[in-house]
Amino acid sequence: MTTVVTPQPTISERAAGRMPGGLMLLLGLVLLVGGVIVTAGRQQPLWLLVALLGLILLRGLIILAPGEARVVQFFGRYAGTVRAPGLHWINPLTTRTKLSVRIRNHETAVAKVNDAEGNPIEMAVVVVWQIEDTARAVFEVDDFVRFVGIQTETAVRHIATTYPYDNHSEDERLSLRENAEEITGKLSAEIAERVQSAGVKVVESRLTHLAYAPEIAGAMLQRQQAGAVVAARQRIVEGAVGMVELALARLAERDVVELDEERKAAMVSNLLVVLCGDRATQPVVNAGTIY
Numbered sequence: 001m002t003t004v005v006t007p008q009p010t011i012s013e014r015a016a017g018r019m020p021g022g023l024m025l026l027l028g029l030v031l032l033v034g035g036v037i038v039t040a041g042r043q044q045p046l047w048l049l050v051a052l053l054g055l056i057l058l059r060g061l062i063i064l065a066p067g068e069a070r071v072v073q074f075f076g077r078y079a080g081t082v083r084a085p086g087l088h089w090i091n092p093l094t095t096r097t098k099l100s101v102r103i104r105n106h107e108t109a110v111a112k113v114n115d116a117e118g119n120p121i122e123m124a125v126v127v128v129w130q131i132e133d134t135a136r137a138v139f140e141v142d143d144f145v146r147f148v149g150i151q152t153e154t155a156v157r158h159i160a161t162t163y164p165y166d167n168h169s170e171d172e173r174l175s176l177r178e179n180a181e182e183i184t185g186k187l188s189a190e191i192a193e194r195v196q197s198a199g200v201k202v203v204e205s206r207l208t209h210l211a212y213a214p215e216i217a218g219a220m221l222q223r224q225q226a227g228a229v230v231a232a233r234q235r236i237v238e239g240a241v242g243m244v245e246l247a248l249a250r251l252a253e254r255d256v257v258e259l260d261e262e263r264k265a266a267m268v269s270n271l272l273v274v275l276c277g278d279r280a281t282q283p284v285v286n287a288g289t290i291y
Helices: 021-042 045-059 134-139 144-162 180-198 214-254 261-276
Strands: 061-064 068-074 077-082 086-089 095-100 104-107 111-114 120-131 200-212
Touching: 021 045, 021 061, 021 086, 061 068, 068 134, 077 134, 095 134, 104 144, 111 144, 120 144, 120 180, 134 180, 144 180, 144 200, 180 200
Parallel strands: none
Antiparallel strands: 061 086, 068 077, 068 095, 104 120, 111 120, 120 200
């Protein structure tokens, strides 16, 4: 499989500095309420600054639900990521980008591509993925959701053109229809390689649609039916030959009747007609001598 060349990430996720949110909430409320009350009663500018300080402290509070994260920036520089759910306090002068780190699904539209033998086929997959590195997801790509979608479609088209829909040859190469598990494993590996620079982890991928394109579906169905008929005929002939051999061996073993080579050939011919025919045969009873 072709190796995917992606730029090396220049940034990685790290934990942001934070403090317990409950303590800072209490401190901020005390400063804000106390400063407002004192300032309103005595008109002292100092206490107004105290109230303003309490307001600034309250701005540093963030609340995270399970499955959420905050990417923190301080004057444009990456300052870390907060992942733990609950109430936290961070530097009030920072900006925070909210991200969901829950597991997501991406289902591609049905794409018409050519397989390795040049036959037009339709193919669609669903990819289960999750953000593993929030810093890369925010800073390494412009839109990580759209990035995952485009890279998934690219990998699907590459896999489709690498393998045939059906393996009609004698070699043991993989085919899309008969080796779905192996193909989806290779597809997951290729998608993971393509999206690693965006900090995304691929959990799994599955084929949701795989079929010949409508313009050749009828011809390919006839081809499959012909192959099935040939395979069935081979089984029938193998079984019939075995039954004829068994019949001749039993007749000779029990000395029921002696047959010359010509009569054996006629018997073999008649038995094969009876056993391999599509329709029921009409027996002809010979009331005289076999000669």
